[in-house]
Amino acid sequence: MGWTNHEILFLIILSEYYSELLFLIIIPIRQSFFHVTGCFLYEAYYPP
Structure with missing residues (x-):
């Protein structure tokens, strides 16, 4: 299967x-995930 320069360029732009x-x-997903796990751990270690 041969790749032309045009196809390669297109793939590079698409991947970028x-x-x-x-x-x-x-x-944002990672931030909210860490926030939730952080709160959970905080609650576990420091119960109210």
Whole structure:
């Protein structure tokens, strides 16, 4: 299966775009995940 330069360029641009998109999606998810686990651990170690 041969790749042309045009296809390779297109794939590079697409992967760049998707990595940006994933970055924008993953960061808030990770932050909220760490926030939730942090609160959970805090509650576990320091009960009210």
